[in-house]
Amino acid sequence: MSQAVVQLAYILATVLFIFALHWMNTPATARNGVYAGVAGMVVAIAVTWAQPEVVNHAWIIFPIIAGFAVGIPLARVPLTAVPQRTALSHAFGGLAAGLVGTAKYYLWLSEGPENLTAFRMVAIIVEIILGYLTFTGSLMAAGKLQEVKWVPQRPVTYPFQNVINLLLLAIAVALGIALVLHPAADWAPRLFPAIIGLALLFGILLIIPIGGADMPTVIAILNSYAGLSAVAMGFVLDNKLLITAGALDGSSGLILAIIMCKAMNRSFANVLFGAFGQVQQAQIGGEAKVYKAETIEGAAQVLEQASLVVVIPGYGMAVAQAQHKVRELYDLLKKRGITVKFAIHPVAGRMPGHMNVLLAEADIPYTDLVEMDEINPDMPQCDVALVVGANDVVNPAARTDKTSPIYGMPIIAADKARTVFAIKRSKNPGFAGIDNELYFSDRTWMLFGDAKSVIGELVKQLSGGSGMH
Amino acid sequence: MTPEAAPPALDFWSMLFVFVLSSFIGLGVIRRVSRLLHTPLMSITNAISAIAVVGSIIVAGGEYPLKIRILGAIALFASMTNIVSGFLITDRMLKMFKTERKPAAGEQS
Numbered sequence: 001m002s003q004a005v006v007q008l009a010y011i012l013a014t015v016l017f018i019f020a021l022h023w024m025n026t027p028a029t030a031r032n033g034v035y036a037g038v039a040g041m042v043v044a045i046a047v048t049w050a051q052p053e054v055v056n057h058a059w060i061i062f063p064i065i066a067g068f069a070v071g072i073p074l075a076r077v078p079l080t081a082v083p084q085r086t087a088l089s090h091a092f093g094g095l096a097a098g099l100v101g102t103a104k105y106y107l108w109l110s111e112g113p114e115n116l117t118a119f120r121m122v123a124i125i126v127e128i129i130l131g132y133l134t135f136t137g138s139l140m141a142a143g144k145l146q147e148v149k150w151v152p153q154r155p156v157t158y159p160f161q162n163v164i165n166l167l168l169l170a171i172a173v174a175l176g177i178a179l180v181l182h183p184a185a186d187w188a189p190r191l192f193p194a195i196i197g198l199a200l201l202f203g204i205l206l207i208i209p210i211g212g213a214d215m216p217t218v219i220a221i222l223n224s225y226a227g228l229s230a231v232a233m234g235f236v237l238d239n240k241l242l243i244t245a246g247a248l249d250g251s252s253g254l255i256l257a258i259i260m261c262k263a264m265n266r267s268f269a270n271v272l273f274g275a276f277g278q279v280q281q282a283q284i285g286g287e288a289k290v291y292k293a294e295t296i297e298g299a300a301q302v303l304e305q306a307s308l309v310v311v312i313p314g315y316g317m318a319v320a321q322a323q324h325k326v327r328e329l330y331d332l333l334k335k336r337g338i339t340v341k342f343a344i345h346p347v348a349g350r351m352p353g354h355m356n357v358l359l360a361e362a363d364i365p366y367t368d369l370v371e372m373d374e375i376n377p378d379m380p381q382c383d384v385a386l387v388v389g390a391n392d393v394v395n396p397a398a399r400t401d402k403t404s405p406i407y408g409m410p411i412i413a414a415d416k417a418r419t420v421f422a423i424k425r426s427k428n429p430g431f432a433g434i435d436n437e438l439y440f441s442d443r444t445w446m447l448f449g450d451a452k453s454v455i456g457e458l459v460k461q462l463s464g465g466s467g468m469h
Numbered sequence: 470m471t472p473e474a475a476p477p478a479l480d481f482w483s484m485l486f487v488f489v490l491s492s493f494i495g496l497g498v499i500r501r502v503s504r505l506l507h508t509p510l511m512s513i514t515n516a517i518s519a520i521a522v523v524g525s526i527i528v529a530g531g532e533y534p535l536k537i538r539i540l541g542a543i544a545l546f547a548s549m550t551n552i553v554s555g556f557l558i559t560d561r562m563l564k565m566f567k568t569e570r571k572p573a574a575g576e577q578s
Contacts, residue, residue: 013520014491017517017520018494018498020513020517021495021498021499021502021510021513021514021517022498022501024502024503024506024509024510024513025501025502025503026503027503027505027506027563027566030503030506030509030563030566031560031563031564033513034513034556034559034560034563037513037516037517037556037559038556040517041516041517041519041520041522041552041556044520044522044523045522045523045526048522048523048526048527049526049530051527053527053530053531053532054526054527054530054531055530055531055532056529056530056531056532056538057530059529059530059538059541059542060526060529060530060545062542063525063529063542063543063545063546063549064545064546064549066546066549066550067545067546067547067548067549067550067552067553068549068553070546070550070553070554071549071550071551071552071553071554071555071557072553072554072557074550074553074554074558075553075554075555075557075558075561076558076561077558079562082508082512082558082562085554085558086508086511086512086515089512089515089519089550089551089554089555090515092519092547092548092550092551093515093518093519093521093547093548093551095543095544095547096519096521096522096524096525096544096545096547096548096551097521097544099525099540099541099543099544099547100521100524100525100528100540100541100544102540103528103533103537103540103541103544104528106536106537107528107533107534107537110534119480119481219511220511223511223514223515226515226518227514227518230518230520230521231488233521233524234484234488235481235484235488236524237523237524237527238480238484239523239524240484240487241520241523242520242521242523242524243484243487243488243491244487244491245517245518245520246518246520246521247487247488247491247492247494247495248491248494248495248498248499248514248517248518249495249514249515249517249518250492250495250518251492251493251495251496251499252495252499252510252511252514253511253514254496255496255499255500256499256507256510256511259504259507344504346504351507351508351511352507352508352510352511353504353505353506353507353508353509353510353511354508356504356505356506356507356508356566357508357509357562357565360505360562360565360566360567361565363565363567365567365568365569366505366566366567366568367568369505371504
């Protein structure tokens with residue numbers, strides 16, 4: 001196949017990928033995006049496979065079959081597990097980049113050191129460092145999200161952590177520079193694995209100090225790295241399709257990471273090196289504050305009288321598997337002519353946009369899922385704010401308390417609503433270990449219990465008072 | 470080393486051009502993606518960045534020493550897994566986004 005056809009096909013694939021992302025701008029056209037993406041991928045694979053230098057077809061067919069065998073079950077995980085699947089796929093992306101970089105280095109070395117130009121060496125070093133650190137870092141992130149036993153959930157910190165991490169990276173880069181200068185020296189083939197080892201280790205150490213609340217940002221950053229390692233592969237292989245597709249992925253990860261950081265009022269550096277979740281335990285003020293509890297019957301009555309109900313879901317809702325009960329409640333209230341909206345904080349859930357997917361799965365129309373910035377001006381008109389499994393995203397301390405670790409984080413203004421019902425499993429503080437002022441406000445009434453059973457009881461009350469409590 | 474260094478250096482600049490421009494296209498397009506769809510967006514970009522499959526095919530299928538081809542085959546497997554699971558799960562999630570609920574016939578869970 002002539003080079004012109006190959007390049008044309010690669011341009012076509014690039015265009016299809018851009019359309020794939022463009023169509024994601026509204027749910028109405030988003031599925032076309034998937035078809036465009038698949039088409040672009042098929043074109044790219046077919047054209048590459050048809051190149052004359054590809055001769056060992058069995059070596060291609062079997063990995064592809066294996067990819068289907070693993071990929072199809074991975075696409076069927078429950079939606080609560082999508083963050084770990086995503087992290088796992090970043091790990092695979094990083095691994096692929098690292099392996100191809102490694103293969104290319106040894107190949108060029110064996111074919112003759114004149115192949116190892118400074119430019120190619122720089123690209124290879126960048127590719128393997130990014131690729132392998134993304135591999136182990138994403139595996140760690142996936143392990144934390146999946147709550148694998150031997151991966152510590154809580155942030156792990158030790159003295160001089162950041163210094164040690166940066167030193168490791170600096171050593172890897174220094175060794176890389178040595179290789180760029182002397183790519184074919186006697187010691188070079190042995191130095192190369194050392195860089196790989198350092199990158200693998202750095203990936204692990206980078207993620208160890210990061211806690212659960214920061215995972216959405218970390219996943220987005222790793223997404224960006226996975227894209228950039230594909231870009232570096234493009235530089236190594238002189239392939240512009242890899243560069244364009246990798247750049248699209250890299251910029252997507254970057255934008256999502258920025259959105260996540262803004263939503264938490266933190267900087268990249270702070271997320272990566274800040275070891276959140278350490279300091280802020282036990283800051284509860286001197287006086288013992290009392291929760292006011294409400295009964296299911298009372299709450300149901302208030303809900304019936306409302307004209308605007310805003311549900312504020314957090315990841316706790318998904319943990320309690322309460323989405324479907326929430327949808328039943330939504331239906332019942334809607335039937336009574338009550339407007340029900342869902343206020344979605346950007347960091348609700350464990351990856352960007354996660355809460356929307358969880359609610360869409362429960363069959364709640366996406367037109368009733370409202371972004372934080374859009375719902376906040378309406379909160380003073382809201383009769384009932386129902387907080388289900390959310391905590392930090394409704395904590396007014398973010399606005400008022402300069403000593404709070406979440407100070408400055410934009411929040412959903414649940415405290416502006418006329419009445420707040422907060423469902424809470426126990427009287428302990430939430431995920432980040434921060435006490436929540438909202439729960440002690442005079443407008444707030446607590447509904448203690450598991451989110452699924454509390455909402456279930458509310459549904460029972462509202463659907464005809466067959467209550468037997 | 471100097472005579473060979475010249476053509477790749479030219480390549481480097483054109484590749485850098487492509488990289489910078491496509492990053493800007495990426496930023497422009499992604500910024501407009503609906504916030505509702507950020508999780509599917511991440512899955513679809515996973516699948517798209519598995520374009521590393523192209524490099525893996527060349528390494529795995531070429532007339533190279535066995536060790537090299539093994540590395541390529543593992544890379545190909547990893548990329549293919551991302552392509553398959555990335556596109557499938559994106560489509561699965563997008564199917565769930567509806568404007569209106571269908572009449573409450575089938576109760577779930």
